[in-house]
Amino acid sequence: GALYDALKTDSSLYNEAARNKIYLVSPSSLLPALRVVSNLWMLSEQTENIGELIRIAQDIWKKFSTIEDKMASVLSNTDKQQKSLLELQNLLYTGRGNLKNKLANFNTAGTHYIKQDNVLTIDGNSVEMIPNEQTDNLAVNDKN
Template identity: 35%
Template sequence: RGLGRKDYHQLHGVRSLDYVLMFIPVEPAFQVAVEADASLIREAMDNNIMLVSPTTLLVALRTINNLWRYEYQNQNAKQIAEKASKLYDKVRLFVSDMEALGNALGKASDSYQGAMNKLSQGRGNIIRQAEGFKALGVEVKRDISPSLASVATDPAPDEPLNLTQAERDANPQES
């Protein structure tokens, strides 16, 4: 009872199980004591005391070792779960950002293609009109990129004549 009242498991800064091992080094004495008073083991357990003898000490110590190992594994599992949750949230946010980036790149690509079409496609494109000035005798310091200029001035075989009034006014010979 005196050993049970010491409450070793409640000492500040000490991590221990809530029971204490009471080692009885003389096995025959332990057996005689238990035979004389069968309630001895129950009373020890009620006071958080585990009676151990030379034959049960190693089993008890291994059991305690396994309990501590499981305790550490449980703590690690909790930390892993917390970190996994945080990582999942970061991955979710990253995927969301990547989708937004993909949409923005798609819009930028569409805008680029629209601008390039106005620059070099269709009957009233900007390059064709600029090259028209050159054909009228306007002096230029440097020619427009030949690859763009040739695409812009080549007549498209099935190009529809859907010019706006502004395009017809800007380039009357193509109307």
């Protein structure tokens, strides 16, 4: 009743209070008003939480983009490595003029060299093979 009597005496009282961000309530409107305020606070908190979730999602997206870029770089390097391995394979044993064929040709060409009892005969010339005491390698001593 007091609010009703005050508004009856001064009808501008409610508008002046609202301009000062004061809202007048009666005992019967107090609980609904408090529920509205509580709901507004929950909405405000949810909005803050949504903002935080958006920030986290943006951080995750940035991290994913970085990972995607690194993956592309790794795949590019893998392609380069694969190409280098194929080139090496060609040089060693599959390509034209490869090292394996050159060694096989050298091995075949060396069949006219004969070694018997530390004496190497090359096209009829004898070369004695003497062990090197320091390195255990064979040293060649030409008898001619």
